[in-house]
């Protein structure tokens with residue numbers, strides 16, 4: 001009997017790495033015995049082990065090759081030639097294609113950020129508790145985890161709070177100006193969250209977070225940044241709050257609730 005071991009669906013991170021290979025080879029991905037497929041297979045196995053133990057058949061070179069070929073069904077160059085790509089595949093593939101296929105340079109940066117973190121065995125990658133309200137960044141769950149980890153680093157966050165307190169005398173949300181101490185008295189004193197503002201694909205292993213990389217946000221605003229894709233920049237969040245509070249905008253909006261969110265990397 002064949003083993004019933006079934007591989008989990010490809011994650012966004014994995015699809016990004018496969019699409020990067022596909023695009024680098026201009027829609028003609030190297031064959032299943034190629035060095036490239038083998039190396040990507042190894043990288044995916046290390047990435048997979050960051051999130052649990054992958055089985056022995058996890059993302060072998062053949063699987064890598066098949067996944068790359070899956071992208072052909074979205075590729076206009078291929079479709080225009082009258083051929084039809086593999087029809088199997090999931091919705092996430094299409095999403096990753098739509099996000100990155102026409103931005104090869106960004107794709108390259110995201111893919112290399114992911115592989116850098118995997119290959120460097122970044123000890124920063126100790127899992128942070130999963131937050132159900134945080135939607136994974138366009139750039140995948142590994143870089144999402146790096147983001148969460150860095151903005152929760154007590155030492156730098158406390159430094160940031162001290163600096164702002166010294167400068168302004170209070171700890172107010174940079175998007176909506178909410179001040180926990182003003183609202184909750186002594187219980188709210190010193191409380192505010194920090195958000196790492198750098199686009200996640202620019203985060204590299206071993207980087208030192210600088211004070212200016214962090215923005216102080218109230219818990220609501222921080223949630224709103226991360227609740228949907230793409231994540232919002234602090235500037236866009238501010239504009240969103242402003243637009244939502246203007247009665248005129250509300251009356252004429254007819255279901256068009258807020259200005260379209262702007263990705264951190266557009």
Ligand SMILES: [Zn+2]
Pocket residue numbers: 173174175176177178217218219220221222
């Ligand atoms: Zn706020």
Ligand SMILES: [Zn+2]
Pocket residue numbers: 151194195196222225226
């Ligand atoms: Zn954040």
